Amino acid sequence: MTYSASQKVAIITGASKRIGREITSQLHKRGFNVAIHYHHSKIEAETLATSLNSVRTHSAITVSGNLLNLDIFPQLVEAVIDNWGQLDLLVNNASSFYPTPVEEATINLETTNLETTQQAWDDLMGSNLKAPYFLSLACIPFLKLTQGKIINIVDIYGLQPLIHHSIYSMAKAGLIMMTKALAKELAPDIEVNAVAPGAILWPEDNAELSSEKKQKIIDNTAMKTQGNASDIAQAVTFLACDAQYISGNIIKVDGGRF
Ligand SMILES: NC(=O)c1ccc[n+]([C@@H]2O[C@H](COP(=O)([O-])OP(=O)(O)OC[C@H]3O[C@@H](n4cnc5c(N)ncnc54)[C@H](OP(=O)(O)O)[C@@H]3O)[C@@H](O)[C@H]2O)c1
Secondary structure (H helix, E strand, O other): OOOOOOOOEEEEOOOOOHHHHHHHHHHHHOOOEEEEEEOOOHHHHHHHHHHHHHHOOOOEEEEEOOOOOHHHHHHHHHHHHHHHOOOOEEEEOOOOOOOOOHHHHHHHHHOOOOHHHHHHHHHHHHHHHHHHHHHHHHHHHHHHHHOOEEEEEOOHHHOOOOOOOHHHHHHHHHHHHHHHHHHHHHOOOOEEEEEEEOOOOOOOOOOOOOHHHHHHHHHOOOOOOOOOHHHHHHHHHHHHHHOOOOOOOEEEEOOOOO
């Protein structure tokens, strides 16, 4: 085993693709050993681990599971501790995102078809808020030992709501409050911060996002351009590697949109 005690260790959820993948790659470049969490994207996660291990032996593992199932958290953290004996950073990045228009929810209520709305509530609240809280709980004993950090990937729409996305916006607002609450309660042992992306990558299933809507979002952004995954990863690595004496902060990376 090539583990060295000076090497820091991170778990990144939803790490196989898109923003999570870029966060993982940049943390790895800065010397972190990384546990790449995935749910469905096994091939992408394993490809990423293989590529990172080719740069530094035994520097990346994959861990899997549906984060709506809280029972998996202890074994997920144990897998990391078994490998490297320590944990320095948790990045809560995994998220589900889709619209839940209130009008549709009202119709569901009227037609006693509330199940669809309840499922969306459980999924959006579960992945964006409940899972980050309970995974943080599982990590805290180990993070205390290393004076570690928690970084939550939130959204500018946790600060102001996105129309037709009330449940998602409420979940991210909750995650912002969780960031501040845990920062207060875990100080001085663990720093807890959040990064709030603006328009970075359009959703993979973006059926309802027309090119006109995308252009309108860009026009409303002070920097008149979309960001990219690397902009988010840089903010995360700043908090993880460079920042001192920062806790309970929400860093907006949104091109000046808000
Ligand atoms: N994209 C943007 O422009 C943007 C803007 C604002 C905020 N954000 C925030 O930035 C973060 C990353 O954004 P993104 O667009 O890269 O995310 P994404 O592609 O929509 O989702 C990231 C990963 O989350 C995982 N995930 C979702 N539900 C899960 C569950 N129940 N259990 C386990 N894993 C689950 C999925 O893993 P698998 O593929 O393995 O199933 C998915 O690949 C998110 O927190 C998002 O809210 C993004």
